[in-house]
Amino acid sequence: MNSRRFIRGLVGLLGVSLAAVGWADGVTHYVSAAGSHTPPYTNWAMAAHDIQSAIDAVTVTPGIVLVTNDTYTLTQQVVIAGGVTVTSVNGQASTFINGGYPSYTNRCFYISHGDAVLDGFTISNGFLTANNGGGIYMTTGTVRNCAIVQNTALHGGGVYMTGGTIQSCTINSNVVQPGWPNYGGGVYCQGGLVRDCTLAFNVRNGTGDLYVYGLGIYMVGGVISNSTIRNHTANAALGGGVCMQGSAIARDCFIRDNSASKGGGIYILGAG
Numbered sequence: 021m022n023s024r025r026f027i028r029g030l031v032g033l034l035g036v037s038l039a040a041v042g043w044a045d046g047v048t049h050y051v052s053a054a055g056s057h058t059p060p061y062t063n064w065a066m067a068a069h070d071i072q073s074a075i076d077a078v079t080v081t082p083g084i085v086l087v088t089n090d091t092y093t094l095t096q097q098v099v100i101a102g103g104v105t106v107t108s109v110n111g112q113a114s115t116f117i118n119g120g121y122p123s124y125t126n127r128c129f130y131i132s133h134g135d136a137v138l139d140g141f142t143i144s145n146g147f148l149t150a151n152n153g154g155g156i157y158m159t160t161g162t163v164r165n166c167a168i169v170q171n172t173a174l175h176g177g178g179v180y181m182t183g184g185t186i187q188s189c190t191i192n193s194n195v196v197q198p199g200w201p202n203y204g205g206g207v208y209c210q211g212g213l214v215r216d217c218t219l220a221f222n223v224r225n226g227t228g229d230l231y232v233y234g235l236g237i238y239m240v241g242g243v244i245s246n247s248t249i250r251n252h253t254a255n256a257a258l259g260g261g262v263c264m265q266g267s268a269i270a271r272d273c274f275i276r277d278n279s280a281s282k283g284g285g286i287y288i289l290g291a292g
Contacts, residue, residue, distance in 0.1 A: 046083035049074040053090055064088075071106060071117075072098050082135060089114040097127045097146075100161065103135030111140045112167045119146030119154070119171065128171065129156045131184065136161035146171040149197055152208065153180030160184045160212075169193050174200060176208030177222060181242070183212040193221045201231050204238035205252065209268070214244040219261075220251045231256050234263030234287075236278065245271040249285075252278045259287030 047062055051074045055067025060077040068074040071092060074085040081103035088109045094117065100106060108115035119128045128146040129138060130153075138156075143166055146154040154171030156163060156179045164187040168178045177194030179186060186207070196202035205222030207214060219236040235252035237244060239262070249261040260278030262270055265288065275285045 046078065046080035048084045048086055049077050051085060051087040051092075054088075072096075075100060075102075075104055075106065078102060078104050087115055087141075091116040091118055093118040094120045094126065094128060095124050098129050100129065100131045100133060100136040100138065102133050104133075105137040105139065107137070108140035112142045112165060115140060116142045116144070118144060121145050121147035121172075125149065127151070127153050127155065127157055127173070129158075131156065131158040131161040131163070134160045134184075138163045138166065140165045142167040142169065144168075144170045146173070148173040150174055152176050154194065155179055156181075158182070158184045158186075158212075162187065164188050166190075167192070171195070172197060172225070175203040175238075177204070178206045180204070180208045181212050181214075182210040183242075185213045185215070186217060187213075188216045189218075191217060191219045191222070193223070195223055195225045196232060198225050201233065203233045203263075205232065205235040207237040209237060209239045209242040209244070211241040213242060215246050217244075217247045219247065219249045222252055224254055224257075231258050231281075233257070233289075234259045234261075235280070236261040237263075239264040239268035239270070240266045241268055243269045243271060244273060245269075246273065248274045248276075250275070250277045252280075254280055256281055258289070259283045260285065262286040263289065265289035 049061045050067035052067035057069045058066040061068040085106045152175045154173035155168040160183045167190045172195040177196045178191045191206040206219040224232040236249040252260045257280035260280035261275045
């Protein structure tokens with residue numbers, strides 16, 4: 021068992037601050053539907069009802085936002101623009117972020133700080149028709165131990181990243197919208213690192229003559245390593261699993277059971 025996850029679970033049951041056990045430099049802020057939603061949300065009894073309120077209450081960084089088991093339905097994207105770790109008590113199997121579609125059309129998370137961490141959630145149902153990154157848009161920071169599933173966007177159905185790290189995540193069954201050449205059913209990577217992840221069953225919505233580039237991942241930069249990219253299929257696609265160009269690097273990956281009109285597993289643009 022992951023020792024940090026065990027400690028988080030024990031701390032959640034006891035209602036003790038992570039700072040009190042020496043795990044954080046800043047103050048811990050709590051999220052639970054059972055709390056009273058009383059700022060600054062520094063114990064379970066006062067816990068915020070939504071994640072953004074707890075993030076906004078962080079005044080000392082690095083800080084921690086600790087989220088207990090539940091489904092949290094969004095009305096707008098959650099923004100992590102500071103040195104905050106947003107983490108669940110019991111992991112992705114118990115803590116769900118729902119983007120709110122069809123009642124709302126927004127992505128789930130926007131991450132723009134190098135010390136930001138998102139850890140241990142299932143992130144789904146983010147929906148954008150004319151923008152990028154249905155589940156997550158990140159310019160830096162770290163996303164780890166998350167399941168990013170069934171999100172929709174123009175490019176980067178699951179994740180659109182210009183930097184940062186995605187680690188030990190499952191990125192499955194995300195969708196890019198038709199009507200344009202689409203890039204990155206699971207991930208659009210302009211820069212940063214994807215490692216120890218599984219990308220599978222990401223799709224393009226509808227049919228048409230315009231290509232989708234990289235149903236699993238489209239890369240114009242950055243690195244994907246030690247990851248599995250599997251079970252992507254499209255007739256009008258360049259790179260069923262991976263489409264890459266420029267300085268992008270794929271290293272030590274298992275690419276299988278993908279099909280496309282050109283480059284079922286991997287297609288390198290500009291390779292001749």
